[in-house]
Amino acid sequence: MLVSVVVRTKDEAERLRLTLTSLACQSLEPEVVVVNDGSSDRTAEVLAEAASDLALRVVTHPAARGRSAASNAGARVARGELLLFLDGDTLAGPQVVERHRDVHRTHPDAIGRGETYHLRGTRFLRDPETGTPWPNGEAHLRGKEPRALERMRITRREIVENFAAVDARAEPGIYPGTSARRLHELEMEALHADPECAVLWAAASGSNLSVRRDAFERAGGFREDLDLNEHRELALRLYADGLRLVPVDGARTYHMIHRTPRDPLEEIGWQRVFYRAHPLPEVELLPVFWASLAPQSRVPLEARINSLQELALAARTER
Numbered sequence: 001m002l003v004s005v006v007v008r009t010k011d012e013a014e015r016l017r018l019t020l021t022s023l024a025c026q027s028l029e030p031e032v033v034v035v036n037d038g039s040s041d042r043t044a045e046v047l048a049e050a051a052s053d054l055a056l057r058v059v060t061h062p063a064a065r066g067r068s069a070a071s072n073a074g075a076r077v078a079r080g081e082l083l084l085f086l087d088g089d090t091l092a093g094p095q096v097v098e099r100h101r102d103v104h105r106t107h108p109d110a111i112g113r114g115e116t117y118h119l120r121g122t123r124f125l126r127d128p129e130t131g132t133p134w135p136n137g138e139a140h141l142r143g144k145e146p147r148a149l150e151r152m153r154i155t156r157r158e159i160v161e162n163f164a165a166v167d168a169r170a171e172p173g174i175y176p177g178t179s180a181r182r183l184h185e186l187e188m189e190a191l192h193a194d195p196e197c198a199v200l201w202a203a204a205s206g207s208n209l210s211v212r213r214d215a216f217e218r219a220g221g222f223r224e225d226l227d228l229n230e231h232r233e234l235a236l237r238l239y240a241d242g243l244r245l246v247p248v249d250g251a252r253t254y255h256m257i258h259r260t261p262r263d264p265l266e267e268i269g270w271q272r273v274f275y276r277a278h279p280l281p282e283v284e285l286l287p288v289f290w291a292s293l294a295p296q297s298r299v300p301l302e303a304r305i306n307s308l309q310e311l312a313l314a315a316r317t318e319r
Contacts, residue, residue: 009088
């Protein structure tokens with residue numbers, strides 16, 4: 001089974017170089033499809049350099065079309081039976097591709113969900129390999145000891161020769177913070193302990209997510225009018241087609257963070273699109289679930305939803 005890794009990227013050339021290095025070190029060689037979504041930096045040069053190390057295909061958008069459109073464009077040219085979606089600022093652990101392949105061999109109707117970690121020390125670095133900061137990150141690094149700065153860096157040599165050192169620095173959740181960590185824990189716990197939970201589609205991840213290409217095509221791919229929570233909306237449609245979310249143990253990815261995460265509780269445009277397409281109580285209650293996980297949650301104690309199982313129960317009560 002050929003696995004096509006679809007990588008979406010925009011203006012993150014230095015990070016993309018590290019992502020592609022991690023894909024060149026996989027225990028199972030994938031096809032790699034990179035969608036350059038309107039980059040104005042050195043992304044094209046990085047891709048040219050990587051072509052000798054990977055089975056690489058490139059799709060170039062002169063102007064950015066957004067995450068969903070980029071994902072669909074990559075899927076259209078992919079040749080693999082299995083699609084694995086990844087972001088251009090995310091490292092893949094050495095067995096990510098193989099673990100996803102193995103899960104889909106055992107579970108033909110799976111939506112594969114890997115373990116999503118982050119690397120906190122990369123936040124202020126434009127180039128994690130050289131330690132070069134973003135223009136607005138210089139003040140945050142000023143005065144730090146050389147040893148501390150060195151611990152923030154991620155190098156190609158480390159990825160190739162000592163990936164365990166990268167893993168040792170990682171923390172659960174795609175972003176830092178108690179809420180992101182708790183959400184990751186609850187999602188993975190539910191996937192392992194309660195595979196029949198009716199709302200497990202809500203545990204789909206935006207990166208480190210796999211699906212067979214024929215199922216993806218039947219569903220029509222990602223909604224291109226959604227660029228936030230588009231992965232959960234796709235997973236909900238795939239559930240209607242009989243697929244189920246399955247944890248991919250050991251398939252760990254590492255987000256090299258560099259910006260404040262988009263907050264689905266503040267950016268509410270996705271809610272209108274999502275709920276219009278799926279007028280379900282569980283969709284309407286998703287923001288309540290996420291808000292309940294905040295350390296200083298504003299959700300009244302009696303209204304909080306503290307797990308995916310509680311979300312399913314609350315949705316049944318609302319019907």
